[in-house]
Amino acid sequence: MNNKYELIYEGKAKKVFSHDDVDKVIIEFKDDATAFNALKKAKFEGKGKLNCLISARIFEFLIKKNIPTHFIELKNENTIIAQKIKVIPLEIVLRNTAYGSLCKQTxxxxxxxxxxxxxxxxxxxxxxxxPLITKDRIELMNIISSNDLNLIVDLTLKINEILKIFFKNIQLRLIDFKLEFGYDSKNNILLGDEISPDNCRLWDLNQKNDTIVSLDKDRFRNDLGGLIEAYSEINRRINKVI
Incomplete structure (x- = not known):
């Protein structure tokens, strides 16, 4: 990244830089993989590029379906230009099928x-x-108004319906996914972060005998191997239909 842009924030999987326009940011996707709140870490060459390209295509699809997102455009293969948002400190997880932590806790x-x-x-x-948190605790901590939380829930349900069809068209089953939202300079709520195999559980529908084949970060979490191959396959299927 050019030195003229200031590093605003570095997370586990992305770096956020300033932009010439104060209402925009440059987001660079890293090759780092983390799991279990970063207790497990590794680097996979090409992972950042794949997540960036996949996210860009999915954001473009969501925007066509009238979902407000922070995505503006792809800058290069591992960088996007996005609206600058004030991130709401909540992770919204939607589950269509029970797996992972839900099964450990129930x-x-x-x-x-x-x-x-x-x-x-x-x-x-x-x-x-x-930690898992309730609506009442969100209200107690004054994180977000109940109206805005309801809006986020409605948006998440709409996004789920759109993504289920999107992934089914490329022979993938959407098990669950994590979203993050934020406020732009006009206080509009926008979908932020990324949508990629890093934060979606995606099972291959091209399997017989109900065999589960994960094409997502579970390949890293569960030491299954083939992470880059799985992400590359998703990118290939998306490019085939879009």
């Missing part, structure tokens, strides 16, 4: 299709390990 069996999508809220706080 008696629901892994792979169970949920009667309706479940939305969980997590407080974005590394020191507290991003």
């Amino acid at each position: 008696t629901i069996r892994p792979g169970t299709d949920l009667a309706k999508p479940l939305i969980d809220f997590y407080l974005k706080n590394d020191e507290l390990n991003d």
Whole structure:
């Protein structure tokens, strides 16, 4: 990145830089992979580029479906230009199928299709390990108004319906995903962060005998190997249909 741009923030998977326009930022995707709140770390060459390209295509698709997002344009293969937002310190997780932490915290069996999508809220706080949080606690902590939280829930449900169809068209089943939102300079709520195999669970539908083949970060979490191959396959399928 050119030295004229100031590093504003560095997270686990991305760097955010200033832009000539104060209402915009430059977001660079890193090759780092982390899991279990960064207790497990590794680098995979090309991962940042793949997540960037996949995210850009998905954001473009969501924008066509009237979802407000921070995405403006792809700058290069591992960098996007985005609206500058004040990030709301909540992670919004929507689950269509029970897997991962939901099954560790409940008696629901892994792979169970949920009667309706479940939305969980997590407080974005590394020191507290991003704990599960209730609507009442969100209100108690004055993180966001109940009206804005309701708006985010509605947007998340709409995004889920759009993404389920998007991924089904490329033979992927959307198990669950994590979203982040923020406010732009006019106080509009925009979808931020990224949408990629890093924050979506995606199972390959091209399998027989109900075998689960994950094409997402579970390949790293669960030591399955083939992370770059899985992400490359998703990128290939998206480019085939878009």
